[in-house]
Amino acid sequence: MNVTRDFTGRARVHNPGLPPGQYDAGDDWPVLSAEVTPDLTAADWSFRVDGLVERPRAWDWDEARALPGSEYAGDIHCVTSWSKFGVRFGGVSLDAFLDVVRPLPTATHAVAYAHTGYTTNLPLADLTGGRAWIAFEYGGRPLPPEHGGPARLLVPHLYFWKSAKWIAGIRLLDHDEPGFWEQNGYHARGNPWREQRYAGD
């Protein structure tokens, strides 16, 4: 590692919650979508789970909101280097949806897709066991449109590009299939603690 001449950097506090290469964004919540923020109302929103499942099904807003609520309180990390600590999302655990459709034993991966056409791939194991949510609220308020409202996927243990905004559905597969950013050179999994930013990391 080459030291940059005359660069000392900011005063730093060691923060064990900060993955390598990340900084604490504090109150900021940067927006980094590649597409136009859609005009998507709760009435227009729907969420479908299909592919390698016993009973594919779709939920509209009222049906999804009628499922038992579940909160995520913790940290989030974006591949563009910011992290946010102690955030609170309200929604429904993805397990609640999967319990209804019943994944087949052959299902190993998933592709999450948005109402905008955005896609991202995940191992199924990253979506189960209380590690993923469909989130409707942030800090007790409806999720703002530029952050994926009315509903986004939330997979907080991976870089945030995996947490597809304006989530429209999840298709279960027996293989991994790169999504939008992954086709653009991003890492297939995106674990912030291993700094899996780009393919090859």
Add this chain to the structure above:
Amino acid sequence: MTETSTPRTRFAVPGRIAVSNRAAARWQTATLTEIRRETPRAASFRFAVPAWAGHLPGQHLMLRLTAPDGYTAQRHYSISSAPDDSGHLELTLDHVDGGEVSGWFHTRARPGDEVAVRGPLSGFFAWPGDRPALLVGAGSGVVPLMSMVRLHRARGLTVPLRLLVSARSPEELIYAREYGAETLPVFTREAPPGVPVGRLAAAHLAPVLAERPAGGWEAYVCGSNAFAEHASRLLVAAGQPVDRIRIERFG
């Protein structure tokens, strides 16, 4: 493209994009060779990167500075130079108040300094020169768009290209000397005599959208998130298809 079992992303990655994963994964040493002042707040930095794999206009890279105790700061920067600049590339940085990385560049950096870079990154915002391009940028958001304009010039391309660039004042307009007939500057605080002051509006976009080149415009919007939201909404309201608007948000 192979058959996929999931809904295809409506955003096509433009043709002939070579995002070399191997190159993007590797940190390389970039040696600063030249600093050019653009405006009181922005300067261009030219680097020699001998093994650079090349890039397409619109792509960015990740840049890293390292302190003596091993602390690093990394940021993304768009590439402003056209491709075909073999072994060299240029960035243009705004001096952000109290900025850790841009501050180092504007107050410390001098030719001969070495920094680490990896890339090029993201084929999505790239423009290989194949389709009519409507470029809309504000502030340093014009940086990746300038790479497109420079490519268009350097290759003598005839495919239509228009640039709408928003700046606070003529003094803050980056690359002011380089613009030609393809560019319409919009000034938000202070303008030359006879030029109205105000932010980008439907009236600026209407004549360009009315040109309707064969195949339609591919729109590229770049700047702060607030500008990107404003400009992309104007484009949609003016009839530009949402899936033909590509956005790069600097944060």
